[in-house]
Amino acid sequence: GAGVSQSPSNKVTEKGKDVELRCDPISGHTALYWYRQSLGQGLEFLIYFQGNSAPDKSGLPSDRFSAERTGGSVSTLTIQRTQQEDSAVYLCASSSKNYGYTFGSGTRLTVV
Amino acid sequence: GQSLEQPSEVTAVEGAIVQINCTYQTSGFYGLSWYQQHDGGAPTFLSYNALDGLEETGRFSSFLSRSDSYGYLLLQELQMKDSASYFCAVRSLNTGGFKTIFGAGTRLFVKA
Numbered sequence: 001g002a003g004v005s006q007s008p009s010n011k012v013t014e015k016g017k018d019v020e021l022r023c024d025p026i027s028g029h030t031a032l033y034w035y036r037q038s039l040g041q042g043l044e045f046l047i048y049f050q051g052n053s054a055p056d057k058s059g060l061p062s063d064r065f066s067a068e069r070t071g072g073s074v075s076t077l078t079i080q081r082t083q084q085e086d087s088a089v090y091l092c093a094s095s096s097k098n099y100g101y102t103f104g105s106g107t108r109l110t111v112v
Numbered sequence: 113g114q115s116l117e118q119p120s121e122v123t124a125v126e127g128a129i130v131q132i133n134c135t136y137q138t139s140g141f142y143g144l145s146w147y148q149q150h151d152g153g154a155p156t157f158l159s160y161n162a163l164d165g166l167e168e169t170g171r172f173s174s175f176l177s178r179s180d181s182y183g184y185l186l187l188q189e190l191q192m193k194d195s196a197s198y199f200c201a202v203r204s205l206n207t208g209g210f211k212t213i214f215g216a217g218t219r220l221f222v223k224a
Contacts, residue, residue, distance in 0.1 A: 031210075041217075042214050042215055042216035043155070045212070045213055045214070048210070048211060056209055093155075099145050099203060100145070101212070102157070103154040103155050105153075
């Protein structure tokens with residue numbers, strides 16, 4: 001596609017439920033990042049995929065968080081047993097170079 | 113570990129010049145990027161410096177000094193639409209591969 005697509009754009013879920021966030025990167029982009037941004041805060045690194053290499057999961061805050069990237073394209077971030085502190089905007093970015101990431105519009109997650 | 117420091121807020125007048133500084137600590141430094149984010153929007157890529165010196169793109173310039181672990185974003189002829197948050201981001205290469213870490217962001221207020 002023309003840009004990075006994320007879905008859903010907004011998600012309200014009850015505490016304790018699982019959620020799946022989807023990212024469809026720009027076609028041909030080998031690098032894909034997930035970041036989390038709380039209101040008025042910076043971007044917190046979560047996980048990084050590069051081609052067929054093992055992902056860098058060092059930013060995942062707990063074992064409730066997991067992500068996969070199928071076929072080197074679409075990625076899904078899963079949060080199990082959601083907590084209120086998981087509420088944030090989850091941003092996905094992709095790139096074909098070492099820099100200059102293109103971000104999606106994000107998924108605003110609200111855990112009530 | 114990795115860390116970046118940038119001022120939390122900067123205020124400037126329309127038409128003026130403003131400089132947003134960024135200092136970083138990391139091993140395996142590869143390059144420094146700058147991103148702009150308007151309220152409610154996704155970050156957009158502005159510039160990337162891998163080598164020392166100044167890179168100019170229109171009204172925006174970015175500078176890097178690798179020996180000082182320091183860079184800055186220079187915005188000239190400020191316009192009201194430049195009011196946004198600006199993030200520096202360090203790309204580094206370590207045993208786990210490449211990773212890009214963002215600073216907490218500098219909120220720029222442009223006054224008439």
